[in-house]
Amino acid sequence: MIKILRSFTLVGGIVLLFTACNEDAKNKPVTTAEITFKKDGELYFLNSERDTLKQLEIETAVSSYEQQTGLMYRKTMQEDRGMLFIYEEERPRPNFYMKNTHIALDLVYINKNNKVVDIQRDAKPFDETPIPSQAPAKYVLEINGGLAKHWNIREGDSVIFYLD
The missing domain is CATH 2.60.120.1140 (Protein of unknown function DUF192)
Structure with a gap:
């Protein structure tokens, strides 16, 4: 039972970590390098x-x-x-x-x-x-x-x- 509880806690922690990282990525503005004109x-x-x-x-x-x-x-x-x-x-x-x-x-x-x-x-x-x-x-x-x-x-x- 203790092994199952530890595994559940570990999996829950990993899910929480990925969710937090994903939320940070959602709130971060996307920036792009300035695109310059190229005369063709x-x-x-x-x-x-x-x-x-x-x-x-x-x-x-x-x-x-x-x-x-x-x-x-x-x-x-x-x-x-x-x-x-x-x-x-x-x-x-x-x-x-x-x-x-x-x-x-x-x-x-x-x-x-x-x-x-x-x-x-x-x-x-x-x-x-x-x-x-x-x-x-x-x-x-x-x-x-x-x-x-x-x-x-x-x-x-x-x-x-x-x-x-």
Whole structure:
């Protein structure tokens, strides 16, 4: 009986220790290293007269990990920068959201002919509501919220981009 009681006490102590450690982990804020911009190329917005509306430095998201992470955890982005998601095929893009994203964004959906087919403006930080494209897209450009309007970017405009 004493052996059973000692075993029960030992197991109970171990469970209590793990529970306490788990509670400490739950209450600890998750911190990430600062992620810095990595220029992969340049992108130009052109209107229907082929006038340049804006030139940006771009970072690309090509791999599955880069596309899943996007601009998450970044606190700021300079006005003349953006992230271009590059996909193999053109199709509707229903899976964008703002989880762990600190800055408001405009999402510019671009088809395989480099035409802007949709713009979702001022996506709210940390909102996990899906932000789908209204038309098939091969590329998605994320820029600071409000800039598409400020730069007068519209559906039907074109983009040209060059990768380093």
